[in-house]
Amino acid sequence: MNEVKCECGHVNPHGTVLCESCGKVLEEKEINKQLLDMRYEGSARRSQTYNKTIIDKIWNFFSSVKVGVWLIVLTLLASIFGTILPQVMYIPQNIPAIEHYENEYGWFGKLYYELGFHNLYSSWWYLLLIASIGVSLVICSLDRVVPLYRALKNQRVTRHEGFLRRQRLFGVSEAPQSDEVYKTITSKLGSKRYNIREENGNILAEKNRFSRWGPYINHIGLIIFLIGGMLRFVPGMYVDKTLWIREGETKAIPETDGQYYLTNNQFIVELYDKEKDGEVFEQALERAGGVVKTYQANVTLYEKEGDTIPGEQPELVKVRDDEIRVNEPLKVDGLALYQVDYKLNELHKMSFSLQDKETGDSFGDIQIDLFNPEEQYDLGNGYSVEVKSYFPDFEFDEDGEPATKSRVPNNPAFVFEMKAPDKPDGEVSFVAIQETIEPLGDNKYKMTFKGVETNNVSGLTVRKDLTLWILGLGGVIFMIGVAQGAYWNHRRIWIRRIDNKVWIAGHTNKNWHGLRRELEAVFDGTGIEVPEDQSEEGRKG
Template identity: 20%
Template sequence: MRALSRLAAWISDLRLAIGLLFVIALASGLGTIIPQQETADAYHQAYDAKPWLGLLDGDWILKLELDHVYASNWFLALLAWLGLSLVLCSWRRQWPALQASLRWIDYRSSRQLSKLSLAESLPTAQPRTDLDALAQLLQNQHWQLKIQGDRLAARRGILGRVGPLLVHAGLVVLMVGASWGALAGQRLERFLAPGHDLQLLNQRGVNQMTLAVDSFRIERDPAGRPEQFRSELRLLDAEGKPLQRSQISVNHPLRFRGMTVYQADWSLAAITVQLGRSPLLQLPLRSLPELGEQVWGLALPTRPDGSEPVLLALSSEMGPIDVYSAQAQLIGQITPGGEPLEIGGLPLKVIEVMPASGLLLKRDPGVPLVYGGFAIALLGGGLSLIATRQLWAIADDDQGQLHVGGLCNRNLTALANELPLLLKQLKAASELSSPVAGRG
């Protein structure tokens, strides 16, 4: 039993909780620096040649679960450890402190009051009358009172004692929501060109709804740099009936039945060309990372037998499109919808380039708990700022004095300034009532 008590005391130690918070913060930083939930090949390509920090190659990134930090076993274990620490701290310290603050403490002698942080003695001819006057002053200032004969106890700001408990409860709820979202959440990233759709399946493989892209446009600044992306979306049920139409853009997602669709990125999907007198050909584009970070293109044969190919490369739906020969020599440039470029006696014309909308779909069942946890923690933090103040007064008829003492869990200076003002008001009220009492 004693061993369990020591273990609980160690787990609920404040220094341990601060250390866990520091480790969790570092781990969260790793999740921000290292790309998350990519394919294994992506990590090998990125880190095998140049290990991260010179130490971790692709294999170690995957072994340490740094490719999915927030859903990794060790990260969830840290959250569980911190949650247990907060629960034990609340149970062992904050809850008893709240219960103690709700109990009235009865000081029976002036000697006890003199040992408090703040203590004053007011000479008076009528200690009992001044005690009643002090009770009335405190009541007018919304203090809670308990009077027993020649003694008085008062308190204010007890609600502040609830603050730490709410902060701990909010953090625990937040971590439960984050863990639930990491384990049960779904994340899907796709590029969809206008006119294409994506079927969203449940865990049984049954189509729940369909997401269709009606249009997509890229807003650019005068220099041609992307500023904003906008997609017109339609949601259809399993039978093809429309559920909702919405326009999304960066920082303005679509939320529907617990699913959130973000405008995340863009790409180039297809190019429509005409070679000579051929019909219009719509051909898919692929990324060409060897030519640049955002470069797309395709190899286009210029002869019916598939020979003499040229490479079309572009970085924007507005062009220009660079045309390279098989020997990697630049032949010329074409603008979409512009004049054709003659290649080997054949005119090559680009009709249009179709961009694709990069959509990020997320379903996180823990979001309500995360927001609720934040709200509870913020409420608790606000309540924690409320100072809990306590005052005691004893009427000493033998010595002709009113002894007053006080305590405060924070901002003791404010109470130290308030107590003399309170006694000054009491003295003024006593002086005003004394002539009336004498004439009576």
């Protein structure tokens, strides 16, 4: 096996740059360097050495930080691209998506659709990119944390001269005469919370090693976060549905298997009132005009009794009345129903009066429920109105025929047949908003518009998210990792006696200035020179 035995007797894995135990330089090309590259303690990132089987090749691909960075860059670029045009879930649903993109954005929209960018964030390649980042995270971390842990665990107190000489902070002084000096140094180091190990009069002082694990803890947090995101796809973990419900309407709550029903009794938008809500708001209200205080749906929750199949009239038992306000959802069966949207004054009922065009005499009124009009309205005394056709969302289609765009009464139109004692065969009239057509010649009677009744519609979101605590946990661990790596520095000081000199070297993973200050304090008054900064940066400073 390609293991490397150091002269100190320690056996290192193949690819090791600095002996895990004594720190002796093992790689030929490192020997000529003045300063050592201390990343990962010069341990063997195994991925860089073995490249035999297909498993190793896949492993090594994901182990590369360069690959990881590229994956992140690509994901960012793709994410940016997905924001150029609205995603498919945010466009109107009444026409096919491709037509919408082409009509709104021309050839670019069409291309955007055809390349699949309209549903980018759920596309297989985008998910694969995210997943690859996750895989890269796991493998990169494993490949670095294991050797680093080994190296830090195996490090010896007495380090090789070559290792000490090539540290950034290094100095050689005359050895002090008495051992008292060493005692002072160790006690000073101890008071600065260094852990001190001694071996044959040599000293290794080390503190905050745990800070080196910060990035890996951080990655564990990220991976938990990704797992949380992944769990959203598991059935039952995550629900996000919309429920539009009109005043007076009763609908099954989605995702409850038809077990729960909701009636919308009333939808209210309440504005702040200058008089009632106190003077503090007065100025703001004067400047801004109407400010909404509450969006509220007054609802009744029902539970289905007995076993019915879809389409059958369910027997409903009232559970409770409730009020749904923004941030105050109705909770049922693990689901939360939030008030998120509304539509005010949707047409609900229209009333007309049957009138003689000449005299203006009225022979009775009819009120038409726009969601369920009746076929025949009898006005008595031989007068009646029949609804021959009804177009809730009226338009002329391609053939010039009256048609309806949807079932929502946005623009209702009717074909009435009016019967009167003197017109027993009836007169036909086409009535739309602001428009009356008499297709079969001049009529004696007309339907005069009297008024409308409107309804409000509540837009509710039905939501369940059992992954939230996992995302939270991932986030907390992520932040712990960040803090651990950012606010503490792993510092080591080596003191080695060689003949009648004393060699001192220092290393930290960041904040060299802090370490230098610490060394100054420790060696102050001991007669030992503070080690110097051998780096370019240090010499300049």
